[in-house]
Amino acid sequence: MFALSGKSALITGAAQGIGKTTAEKMSELGCRIAVADICREKTEAVVRGIRQSGGEAVGVFMDVTSNESIDFAVKEAANAFGGIDIVVNSAGILGTSSIEDMQRDGEWNRVLDIDLSGTFFVCQYALQYLKKSAAGRIINIASVTGRNGGFEGSMSYAAAKGGVIAITRGMARHLAKYRITVNAVCPATTKTEMLEGYTQERIDNQVKNILLGRLGKTEEIAAAVCYLASDEAAFVTGAMLDVNGGAYFG
Numbered sequence: 001m002f003a004l005s006g007k008s009a010l011i012t013g014a015a016q017g018i019g020k021t022t023a024e025k026m027s028e029l030g031c032r033i034a035v036a037d038i039c040r041e042k043t044e045a046v047v048r049g050i051r052q053s054g055g056e057a058v059g060v061f062m063d064v065t066s067n068e069s070i071d072f073a074v075k076e077a078a079n080a081f082g083g084i085d086i087v088v089n090s091a092g093i094l095g096t097s098s099i100e101d102m103q104r105d106g107e108w109n110r111v112l113d114i115d116l117s118g119t120f121f122v123c124q125y126a127l128q129y130l131k132k133s134a135a136g137r138i139i140n141i142a143s144v145t146g147r148n149g150g151f152e153g154s155m156s157y158a159a160a161k162g163g164v165i166a167i168t169r170g171m172a173r174h175l176a177k178y179r180i181t182v183n184a185v186c187p188a189t190t191k192t193e194m195l196e197g198y199t200q201e202r203i204d205n206q207v208k209n210i211l212l213g214r215l216g217k218t219e220e221i222a223a224a225v226c227y228l229a230s231d232e233a234a235f236v237t238g239a240m241l242d243v244n245g246g247a248y249f250g
């Protein structure tokens with residue numbers, strides 16, 4: 001596998017699910033990890049787990065809907081490790097409303113605020129540190145939904161993830177002059193706590209759209225992130241890495 005030794009990463013949404021597994025896998029590859037999440041208790045548990053396995057980690061409280069919170073957390077992470085080389089944006093929530101039931105001041109704004117605006121502003125605040133890195137990396141966890149509009153999911157989520165894909169490409173273009181690469185991983189439905197918002201029937205319907213006939217595993221998404229964070233991916237930018245079991249070909 002790829003080596004990440006000597007590098008420091010800030011991973012949002014790292015208290016559980018894809019972010020947590022990514023934090024653990026990147027730590028195994030030698031990376032120092034700032035576990036950033038709104039859930040303090042689970043954040044501390046992830047930090048403890050990484051330290052017990054011999055890795056280096058700090059927990060930073062971050063609410064990605066607040067620029068004040070992002071600013072504070074990014075500075076805390078950078079101070080802990082003397083900089084930030086890699087940002088992974090995994091913080092996100094699911095939308096479940098139908099087109100008919102969508103509430104502008106409810107799910108619509110909330111999903112866009114966390115999944116899209118949160119991703120953008122974490123990048124903005126981390127940029128000063130990424131510019132100083134010899135190999136700055138931004139890796140956004142988008143979704144197959146951002147690629148194809150979703151099979152039966154909510155339009156708030158499709159809009160947010162489509163937006164994440166757009167800003168990933170745009171930032172790749174704007175930040176190449178600083179040798180910062182910006183890529184996204186686009187998973188299909190992956191077994192995490194996030195699916196607790198879905199009924200079993202809905203999960204079964206999702207699996208029907210996945211050629212390989214099963215849900216994704218967090219380890220499979222984390223492996224793609226580790227690749228994009230590695231020196232081996234130095235020439236990859238503006239890419240959408242589909243890890244979707246054949247749910248969408250692009």
Ligand SMILES: NC(=O)c1ccc[n+]([C@@H]2O[C@H](COP(=O)([O-])OP(=O)(O)OC[C@H]3O[C@@H](n4cnc5c(N)ncnc54)[C@H](O)[C@@H]3O)[C@@H](O)[C@H]2O)c1
Pocket residue numbers: 012013014015016017018019036037038039062063064065089090091092093094114115141142143144186187188189190191192193194195
């Ligand atoms: N699980 C899937 O099927 C799937 C598929 C495609 C893409 N994704 C994307 O992958 C990412 C991770 O998803 P997951 O399945 O691991 O979800 P998850 O619910 O298991 O984890 C999401 C994490 O984000 C954190 N979070 C939520 N709101 C936050 C906020 N305001 N500020 C900071 N942290 C916040 C949560 O506390 C949690 O730890 C998300 O962006 C999601 O959209 C997931």
